[in-house]
Amino acid sequence: MSAISRSREKWVLLLPAILVLSFITVLPFFQTLWTSFTDAEITAREQQVNWIGLENYIWALTDPDFLDALGRTLYFTVVSVGLEGVLGIAVALLLNQQFRGRMFLRIIIILPWAVPTIVNAVAWRLIYHPDYGALNSLLLQLGLIDSYTSWLGDPDRALNMVILADVWKNFPLVAYIALAAMQTIPGDLLKAAAIEGAGAWKRFRSITLPWIIGPMLVVLILRTIEAFRVFDIIYVMTRGGPSDGTKTASFYVYQEYFSYLRSGSGASYAVLVAGISAVLILAYYAGVRRDQRGA
Amino acid sequence: MMHNMTTHLQSKGSTAVPSTPILSVKNLNKSYGDLKILKDISVSIKEGDFLVLVGPSGCGKSTLLGCIGGLTEVTSGHLRIGGADVTHTDPAKRDIAMVFQSYALFPNMSVAENIGFGLEVRKVPKAQRDEKIKQVAELLKIEPLLDRAPAQLSGGQRQRVAMGRALVRDPKLFLFDEPLSNLDAKLRVTMRTEIKRLHQRLNASIIYVTHDQIEAMTLATKIVVMKDGVIQQVGTPREIYDTPANIFVADFMGSPAMNILDAKVTMDGSVARIEIAREDGQPPLVLHDPAPSAGIVKRQGAALKIGLRPEALTDLGSRAVHADQHFDCLLDVVEPAGSDTFAVIRLGGAEVTARLHGDADVRSGETVPICFDVTKISYFDPQSGERL
Numbered sequence: 181m182s183a184i185s186r187s188r189e190k191w192v193l194l195l196p197a198i199l200v201l202s203f204i205t206v207l208p209f210f211q212t213l214w215t216s217f218t219d220a221e222i223t224a225r226e227q228q229v230n231w232i233g234l235e236n237y238i239w240a241l242t243d244p245d246f247l248d249a250l251g252r253t254l255y256f257t258v259v260s261v262g263l264e265g266v267l268g269i270a271v272a273l274l275l276n277q278q279f280r281g282r283m284f285l286r287i288i289i290i291l292p293w294a295v296p297t298i299v300n301a302v303a304w305r306l307i308y309h310p311d312y313g314a315l316n317s318l319l320l321q322l323g324l325i326d327s328y329t330s331w332l333g334d335p336d337r338a339l340n341m342v343i344l345a346d347v348w349k350n351f352p353l354v355a356y357i358a359l360a361a362m363q364t365i366p367g368d369l370l371k372a373a374a375i376e377g378a379g380a381w382k383r384f385r386s387i388t389l390p391w392i393i394g395p396m397l398v399v400l401i402l403r404t405i406e407a408f409r410v411f412d413i414i415y416v417m418t419r420g421g422p423s424d425g426t427k428t429a430s431f432y433v434y435q436e437y438f439s440y441l442r443s444g445s446g447a448s449y450a451v452l453v454a455g456i457s458a459v460l461i462l463a464y465y466a467g468v469r470r471d472q473r474g475a
Numbered sequence: 476m477m478h479n480m481t482t483h484l485q486s487k488g489s490t491a492v493p494s495t496p497i498l499s500v501k502n503l504n505k506s507y508g509d510l511k512i513l514k515d516i517s518v519s520i521k522e523g524d525f526l527v528l529v530g531p532s533g534c535g536k537s538t539l540l541g542c543i544g545g546l547t548e549v550t551s552g553h554l555r556i557g558g559a560d561v562t563h564t565d566p567a568k569r570d571i572a573m574v575f576q577s578y579a580l581f582p583n584m585s586v587a588e589n590i591g592f593g594l595e596v597r598k599v600p601k602a603q604r605d606e607k608i609k610q611v612a613e614l615l616k617i618e619p620l621l622d623r624a625p626a627q628l629s630g631g632q633r634q635r636v637a638m639g640r641a642l643v644r645d646p647k648l649f650l651f652d653e654p655l656s657n658l659d660a661k662l663r664v665t666m667r668t669e670i671k672r673l674h675q676r677l678n679a680s681i682i683y684v685t686h687d688q689i690e691a692m693t694l695a696t697k698i699v700v701m702k703d704g705v706i707q708q709v710g711t712p713r714e715i716y717d718t719p720a721n722i723f724v725a726d727f728m729g730s731p732a733m734n735i736l737d738a739k740v741t742m743d744g745s746v747a748r749i750e751i752a753r754e755d756g757q758p759p760l761v762l763h764d765p766a767p768s769a770g771i772v773k774r775q776g777a778a779l780k781i782g783l784r785p786e787a788l789t790d791l792g793s794r795a796v797h798a799d800q801h802f803d804c805l806l807d808v809v810e811p812a813g814s815d816t817f818a819v820i821r822l823g824g825a826e827v828t829a830r831l832h833g834d835a836d837v838r839s840g841e842t843v844p845i846c847f848d849v850t851k852i853s854y855f856d857p858q859s860g861e862r863l
Binding site: 366368369371372373374375376377378379382386387390391 | 544545546565566567571572573575576577579581582583584592593596597640644
């Protein structure tokens with residue numbers, strides 16, 4: 181088969197996927213991009229849509245509420261991914277030890293991740309419930325609090341409580357990937373380090389962490405991209421409240437678009453969030469390349 | 476520089492009390508559940524000894540090394556290094572270094588960082604560290620490689636780096652776990668010589684695990700032969716080779732293996748008369764051992780096993796001295812190997828290998844006179860296999 185016909189065959193095989201992707205991703209993206217430069221609104225009546233240039237973007241970037249939402253998103257991302265990383269690696273180190281019931285623990289640890297986000301969010305909303313939540317009951321019985329508290333009712337605290345629920349759901353994935361990477365460390369390396377005098381912490385820093393850093397980088401950047409677009413858990417648990425205390429960028433876009441029905445301005449917010457996500461995705465590919473070079 | 480290092484290492488040794496063994500293992504046992512891996516192991520070595528643990532795979536030699544290194548918890552027994560009880564001491568605090576079969580170089584560190592790792596852990600100042608790394612690199616001729624990553628090195632180079640990492644800390648005891656097994660045949664021989672040279676130069680105390688009896692013979696000052704978790708024999712290479720403690724050791728050490736054949740031994744005064752049956756109705760072959768071991772006298776008349784090294788069966792050539800004990804033998808198979816020619820003869824119910832001269836002009840199927848050297852004959856109990 182000649183090189184030309186082989187390259188044509190390649191395109192023929194790819195065509196169905198390209199078509200589907202065009203309709204569900206590429207087309208809507210350009211439509212959103214176009215909308216973001218207009219004053220379009222979602223309305224029942226006949227509407228004149230005007231091209232207004234960068235006006236939406238200028239508005240978005242000077243909108244203190246949107247910037248607050250971006251800041252909150254950043255906080256959510258950094259704290260939840262950070263905790264998932266630390267907790268994931270710590271749990272992986274534990275699961276990598278020899279002990280009775282290790283297999284059982286390895287299996288049940290994945291459960292939070294296997295539960296759909298919506299279910300996880302509903303479960304945590306119940307756990308946090310001010311009147312009959314398990315958290316209140318637990319802390320009261322342990323004597324850590326004096327009376328039942330409305331965990332999601334305090335705007336300063338609600339975001340941290342949502343982060344906790346998000347970390348609970350997502351750390352098993354990080355732990356599993358860390359564990360898989362740790363299991364490929366040749367035993368002799370750790371033995372050699374022990375004989376050379378390295379204690380547990382030094383062995384972790386010098387052998388284990390450098391060995392798993394590539395896969396960790398990949399999973400944590402993927403988690404970062406996901407966390408930055410966080411929407412569902414917030415929609416179920418708090419709807420962005422109280423007092424916008426948990427209103428993240430994606431939720432802001434959703435409100436602007438579907439609550440206030442300002443599709444032009446909502447589109448511009450969406451494009452900005454997508455842009456930031458794109459930067460994170462580029463960072464992900466840089467991380468993957470680094471990992472491959474290191475291997 | 477090299478000289479400095481040598482004297483430095485030796486001076487450290489001389490501070491130890493000379494009578495204290497550098498390593499002593501007493502009644503050591505290791506079990507995993509009901510499975511006993513090591514059974515009542517006791518062995519000790521002096522400063523500067525090169526102890527080789529040898530045996531077939533699964534004999535427990537690597538487990539024993541792991542116990543000495545502190546990588547494997549012992550079930551019972553005692554371990555002392557340099558006089559101190561280290562039975563339950565952390566490997567880091569045993570003052571030992573180990574070279575692994577897989578080299579176990581840290582992939583994320585350069586060669587220099589690998590060699591200096593133990594010093595860095597012990598917080599040796601950088602200048603001093605670099606100086607020591609340089610000395611060791613010179614000693615092992617790997618200075619040009621110091622900035623490379625382990626992945627960029629050949630097997631032989633990695634082996635040197637692994638040894639460098641062990642040498643740089645100047646430990647009381649070096650542990651080598653089959654360090655040459657991953658190298659190709661030619662490099663293995665080169666590195667073997669190099670390890671021997673290093674040992675002679677540094678007067679280091681070494682415990683070396685191998686399944687290769689030639690490595691054991693060439694390197695050791697003392698050999699421990701193991702089988703099924705039990706020590707079969709401890710001795711110098713010469714002792715192990717000449718006076719194997721049992722048929723297992725006789726068979727395992729030496730290549731080709733010692734010939735073990737059935738014989739009937741009777742005493743004729745102080746001379747042992749050894750009668751070996753031959754095939755095809757030929758009259759038995761009779762040897763005379765003028766100085767048999769004391770144990771034989773009691774067993775006279777009994778059927779025994781005797782062991783003869785291949786070199787004890789040879790063509791007349793220059794061995795005219797023993798020409799009084801030669802017999803015509805049918806050569807079943809002839810295998811020329813250059814420096815020697817090996818011939819297989821059927822004797823005493825076994826296939827017996829004779830080591831003939833390399834230039835011996837013989838062919839399979841020929842009958843030639845073979846000279847038997849009875850001075851190094853070994854006698855074994857046919858039931859227990861123990862030496863008599």
